[in-house]
Amino acid sequence: MTSETGFDVRKxxxxxxxxxxxxxELEQLEAAWCGPRxxxxxxxxxxxxxxxxxxxxxxxxxxxLAGVLALLMRTQLALPMTGxxxxxxxxxxxxxxxxxxxxxxxxxxxEALGVLLLPQMLGARDLPFPRLGxxxxxxxxxxxxxxxxxxxxxxxxxxxxxxxxxxxxMTYSPGINADFWLLGIGFIEISAIAGAIEIIVGVLKxxxxxMTLDKLPVFAWAMLIFACMIIIxxxxxILATLLLELERALGWPFFDPLKxxxxxxxxxxxxxxxxx
Numbered sequence: 277m278t279s280e281t282g283f284d285v286r287k288x289x290x291x292x293x294x295x296x297x298x299x300x301e302l303e304q305l306e307a308a309w310c311g312p313r314x315x316x317x318x319x320x321x322x323x324x325x326x327x328x329x330x331x332x333x334x335x336x337x338x339x340x341l342a343g344v345l346a347l348l349m350r351t352q353l354a355l356p357m358t359g360x361x362x363x364x365x366x367x368x369x370x371x372x373x374x375x376x377x378x379x380x381x382x383x384x385x386x387e388a389l390g391v392l393l394l395p396q397m398l399g400a401r402d403l404p405f406p407r408l409g410x411x412x413x414x415x416x417x418x419x420x421x422x423x424x425x426x427x428x429x430x431x432x433x434x435x436x437x438x439x440x441x442x443x444x445x446m447t448y449s450p451g452i453n454a455d456f457w458l459l460g461i462g463f464i465e466i467s468a469i470a471g472a473i474e475i476i477v478g479v480l481k482x483x484x485x486x487m488t489l490d491k492l493p494v495f496a497w498a499m500l501i502f503a504c505m506i507i508i509x510x511x512x513x514i515l516a517t518l519l520l521e522l523e524r525a526l527g528w529p530f531f532d533p534l535k536x537x538x539x540x541x542x543x544x545x546x547x548x549x550x551x552x
Contacts, residue, residue, distance in 0.1 A: 322406035328392025335385035345373040367434035374437025387471040390499040399484025412470035419463020426456040433457040441531035472503035516545035
């Protein structure tokens with residue numbers, strides 16, 4: 277029998293009863309869900325509250341770093357004759373700023389809010405795959421830091437945040453600068469998809485009893501649609517970055533028109549991701 281609110285009384289046995297709980301259950305529960313107590317536990321934490329705070333903090337860090345890069349570019353544009361930034365460095369900062377804002381702030385920041393807030397809105401203790409959420413965060417942080425730190429060693433890419441071939445091919449972008457971009461973005465793409473899977477499953481499978489889809493908070497609906505868009509859009513840019521790296525590393529002609537490739541293929545794959 278289902279009530280007017282959608283609550284199924286036949287599932288009432290899922291709720292705690294007045295009978296005593298098994299010995300040691302409370303201690304096990306507190307050990308599993310308490311916050312980190314020792315320094316090493318801050319790294320191994322999987323609780324959505326901790327991972328969500330990490331996510332938000334890392335996204336804000338990259339937002340600030342992108343703002344610093346924007347200030348450097350604006351300073352050069354305001355004082356063009358001073359040589360404040362060499363031409364190559366300006367191109368690298370331009371590329372880094374766009375990439376950080378799109379891949380290291382915009383998408384991860386929204387996912388971070390979902391990881392942090394969704395369980396409370398859904399009446400769940402945590403998202404369904406805590407270790408997957410932790411993996412998504414650490415892949416994002418490691419990939420983002422590896423990518424951003426390339427700027428300090430003169431290894432940052434300079435082909436624009438959209439990395440159009442043939443400008444980013446080996447002919448016009450020799451060295452490993454573009455490869456750092458492809459490697460870092462690969463980590464971030466995997467992180468985004470892992471986080472999206474957790475959000476989708478969390479919204480669809482861990483709602484409180486009686487919370488049907490038509491009773492979801494608007495924020496939960498927004499996160500569900502956002503995660504579905506990531507699942508649809510991000511595989512195309514993963515494929516694009518993989519093909520470009522194969523062309524650069526092995527000489528396979530996916531985007532080189534002189535060898536039968538087509539640079540428009542990159543634009544189709546990249547902007548299939550970028551427009552949604």
